[in-house]
Amino acid sequence: MAAHGLDEKGRFCIVVALTAGSGNLERQARLDARGRRLGLTRAEIDAARRGFSFDFCTSKAIALALARDEAVRERRRHEAIRAGIDPLACAKIERLAAKLLAPSFAK
Numbered sequence: 179m180a181a182h183g184l185d186e187k188g189r190f191c192i193v194v195a196l197t198a199g200s201g202n203l204e205r206q207a208r209l210d211a212r213g214r215r216l217g218l219t220r221a222e223i224d225a226a227r228r229g230f231s232f233d234f235c236t237s238k239a240i241a242l243a244l245a246r247d248e249a250v251r252e253r254r255r256h257e258a259i260r261a262g263i264d265p266l267a268c269a270k271i272e273r274l275a276a277k278l279l280a281p282s283f284a285k
Contacts, residue, residue: 184267187216188236191226192243192271196278198227235261242268243275 184192194209206227213223222232229244231237238254238261245251255268263271 184239184270187218188239189274190216190218191222191231191236192240192274193278194223194226195229195240196243196275198229235263239263239267239271242271 190209190213194213197205197209200206210223213226218226225231226240229240231240235258238258242251242254242258242263245254251272255272258268258271259265
């Protein structure tokens with residue numbers, strides 16, 4: 179994960195984690211194919227779907243994206259920053275999570 183922002187694989191893992199429970203099998207198949215094109219292994223895609231990554235910084239980014247409660251999100255944000263994720267990237271992660279969790283996207 180780039181210090182100044184999210185790389186494409188990091189964003190992808192966050193999207194997979196946030197959409198894992200949707201039950202949309204077509205979307206999951208598209209994400210699986212995209213993950214393979216990005217060079218991720220099946221294990222890496224499955225890990226993201228379960229809410230973590232084998233990469234430390236990506237795992238912290240996913241944890242931040244999955245935090246629903248404000249107090250937990252604040253704690254996860256501090257952990258992400260301590261892990262080397264730029265505060266601006268943290269804000270992008272939170273915006274991405276809010277967008278993906280919005281009711282209109284969940285369809």
